[in-house]
Amino acid sequence: MKWLRTTFISLTVLLISLPLSADQWVEKQSFTIDSYTTHGGETIKDIKVGWEAYGKLNEAKDNVILITHFFSGNSHAAGKYSEDDPQAGYWDAIIGSGKAIDTDKYYVISVDSLVNAYPNLPNVITTGPASINPDTGKPYGLDFPVVTIRDFVNVQKALLEDLGINKLHAVIGASMGSLQAIEWAAAYPDWVERMVSVIGAGSLDAWTIMGLEQWAQAIKLDPNWNGGNYYDGDAPLEGVTLAQAMITQGAMHPEYINQAVPKQETLPAKGLESVTTELPAVEWLFGASRARAPLADANHILYLVRANQLFVAGHQNTLKDGLKNISAKTLFLPSSNDLLLMPYMAENTAEQLREMGKEVQYEEISGPWGHLNGLFSIQQKAGLLSEFLTKE
Amino acid sequence: MKWLRTTFISLTVLLISLPLSADQWVEKQSFTIDSYTTHGGETIKDIKVGWEAYGKLNEAKDNVILITHFFSGNSHAAGKYSEDDPQAGYWDAIIGSGKAIDTDKYYVISVDSLVNAYPNLPNVITTGPASINPDTGKPYGLDFPVVTIRDFVNVQKALLEDLGINKLHAVIGASMGSLQAIEWAAAYPDWVERMVSVIGAGSLDAWTIMGLEQWAQAIKLDPNWNGGNYYDGDAPLEGVTLAQAMITQGAMHPEYINQAVPKQETLPAKGLESVTTELPAVEWLFGASRARAPLADANHILYLVRANQLFVAGHQNTLKDGLKNISAKTLFLPSSNDLLLMPYMAENTAEQLREMGKEVQYEEISGPWGHLNGLFSIQQKAGLLSEFLTKE
Numbered sequence A, B: 001m002k003w004l005r006t007t008f009i010s011l012t013v014l015l016i017s018l019p020l021s022a023d024q025w026v027e028k029q030s031f032t033i034d035s036y037t038t039h040g041g042e043t044i045k046d047i048k049v050g051w052e053a054y055g056k057l058n059e060a061k062d063n064v065i066l067i068t069h070f071f072s073g074n075s076h077a078a079g080k081y082s083e084d085d086p087q088a089g090y091w092d093a094i095i096g097s098g099k100a101i102d103t104d105k106y107y108v109i110s111v112d113s114l115v116n117a118y119p120n121l122p123n124v125i126t127t128g129p130a131s132i133n134p135d136t137g138k139p140y141g142l143d144f145p146v147v148t149i150r151d152f153v154n155v156q157k158a159l160l161e162d163l164g165i166n167k168l169h170a171v172i173g174a175s176m177g178s179l180q181a182i183e184w185a186a187a188y189p190d191w192v193e194r195m196v197s198v199i200g201a202g203s204l205d206a207w208t209i210m211g212l213e214q215w216a217q218a219i220k221l222d223p224n225w226n227g228g229n230y231y232d233g234d235a236p237l238e239g240v241t242l243a244q245a246m247i248t249q250g251a252m253h254p255e256y257i258n259q260a261v262p263k264q265e266t267l268p269a270k271g272l273e274s275v276t277t278e279l280p281a282v283e284w285l286f287g288a289s290r291a292r293a294p295l296a297d298a299n300h301i302l303y304l305v306r307a308n309q310l311f312v313a314g315h316q317n318t319l320k321d322g323l324k325n326i327s328a329k330t331l332f333l334p335s336s337n338d339l340l341l342m343p344y345m346a347e348n349t350a351e352q353l354r355e356m357g358k359e360v361q362y363e364e365i366s367g368p369w370g371h372l373n374g375l376f377s378i379q380q381k382a383g384l385l386s387e388f389l390t391k392e
Helices: A002-015 A149-162 A176-187 A206-221 A223-228 A237-251 A254-260 A269-273 A280-295 A298-309 A319-324 A343-355 A370-376 A378-390 B002-015 B149-162 B176-187 B206-221 B223-228 B237-251 B254-260 B269-273 B280-295 B298-309 B319-324 B343-355 B370-376 B378-390
Strands: A029-037 A043-054 A064-068 A107-111 A170-174 A194-198 A329-333 A360-362 B029-037 B043-054 B064-068 B107-111 B170-174 B194-198 B329-333 B360-362
Touching: A029 A149, A043 A149, A064 A149, A064 A176, A107 A149, A149 A176, A149 A298, A170 A176, A170 A378, A176 A194, A176 A298, A194 A378, A206 A223, A206 A237, A206 A298, A206 B206, A206 B237, A206 B254, A206 B280, A223 A237, A223 A298, A237 A280, A237 A298, A237 A370, A237 B206, A254 A370, A254 B206, A280 B206, A319 A343, A329 A343, A329 A378, A343 A360, A370 A378, B029 B149, B043 B149, B064 B149, B064 B176, B107 B149, B149 B176, B149 B298, B170 B176, B170 B378, B176 B194, B176 B298, B194 B378, B206 B223, B206 B237, B206 B298, B223 B237, B223 B298, B237 B280, B237 B298, B237 B370, B254 B370, B319 B343, B329 B343, B329 B378, B343 B360, B370 B378
Parallel strands: A064 A107, A064 A170, A170 A194, A194 A329, A329 A360, B064 B107, B064 B170, B170 B194, B194 B329, B329 B360
Antiparallel strands: A029 A043, A043 A107, B029 B043, B043 B107
16 A cells, blocks of 8 residues: 555646646545533543645645535545545535645645534544543543534644644635634634635524524434434434435525436326335435435534534624624625525625625625535636635 | 304304405314225225305305315415404405405305314314224224325315305415315316416426425334324324424525524523523424424325325326316416425426416515415415406
């Protein structure tokens, strides 16, 4: 494997001079904090999170762009782990040599969040209720303290400080990643020069808090969830399946789904047999969700839901108080047909910043994907992003 | 009570000459079919459904307007049952003496659907999986045959025929009621002179079929559901609570919810305690849903979901084939910000009818309610409705 790694590095060097489509090899690294105190005042020992980086940190350590990830995602934002890796990181279209977030210029870094939804994915390193509590030798379950978006940010900050970094050329995130990006700008204004919120918001409103709760309730309904104590038995995979199906559909839009999914024949015989048979459209959504469920951890999803539900940028008394501290140039890129974090939320945050006299740009991403335009249609804004990143 | 009833009737006669806001007293009646064969070819004995009527059937029996109800509704479309009834029927704003659907001119009739979602409401009479199977003396459970929107229509037709009616001046329905209205026009074109589809569609697309399935899966996850056999034990109220919460939120819009629900303080202490504590916005939605759950029947909701999932107007091979038969004048009134049955669905159906050279009107209802604009903002279209009903 040593040889292979060397080959990959040579390839990387070689490919850096190639155009946009060039593959980039990346590896997951691990970062440990011996004892971490949450924003809520609880202590967690032995935090471990994974991280990835693309590009090269310059000597002044001032060319850093932090990418914060979405609810179902992780720090794999760009590149491939190996030659037979079927898919590159989720924003590979805009992160890489010569791309909008140009790894020839910037050191791009991303960190697996605490309580990551998919701790069972081979390339995710995270700490959460499924982790072993060093005090008991058993998984935390619901003894794990509630964590917030600020905690995700603080763990990232600890890693950056460990690398000798104390300034971000930019922080950029989609969806839950956008919450972290705004939180960075509000909590640590001296660090953040530019903030890009993609399909995000400065705070979650009642509508969105309720919607998130539906995902949580799906998990809690599964008898295998058992109050969060399932690590010795069967995991609540049916609850996770429903939650994931809700997340997937909620993040999409009929414009995409209705052309992707087989059109239903009138009165399919199977549908008339029993209310328990699965219709084709249902198989499409739930089949994929069921297959992916074992990679998730049910409690982790509950903790992520709660972190999102509690979000108000800056964690002050009001959103306005939180936004006041922001000194970064900001760019908001919501998706026009987003049904999960609707564009009015980003618009409202941008408007509040503008009223405070801060530097704000706002443009909507279009496309058939709904919320997921923030991932799959992002290249549409490559020019704008690249320009924003060079703005002085 | 005899005296009271007489008083109500006198009051009704008196009030008919009063303006729009006058109360109208109504009563639920019951209709029985000894043996009914479903569109899918199964037999159900002893069908009982409730019905209500407002206004007077003329001698020619040609002044009939049928109102078909929505998923969570029943035949209580207008009026009150008694003086201390806190709320009138759902479309009382447009049904009554001198109103858009004028009970001085029309005999307005409405029927509780088969497998009605709320069989435990005192004023609902329905037949479904919670009913006693006369062959076994026990509730049907999942032995009840799958029924379709066509079956709802056929039961209504049997009642109308029993009353000597063979023509509808109009059929008007909201949401699932709109599916029935379109089905009426497609299946029995000789009956239907005018069809009004409010917040509806000619068929459900993959997007909507998947969304409905999420409600069903919530119920099936509840261990008390027990494959539909829960009539001897505890009902799956937690599953019904989640399903209803999904239905309620899905039928609304952030524009309404975000002004109705208490704004969340930043980091409410309760929210940090545990992922199992309920946030204020969640209490608002789930508290109301939990309180209403015992009135619903879980299996009935599953059967309603399936009836909707199977819907294509006319139940032919394609929607186009089904729409071909329609000879009624049609009026489509979707809600602009509907997130449940999005307006593109009604638009698509209207467009197909227009291409076939049929008479089609299309206007969108506005308001803060999303899907529920079809109920709560309907008065906006009172003038249009009244005009449409006199169209020759």
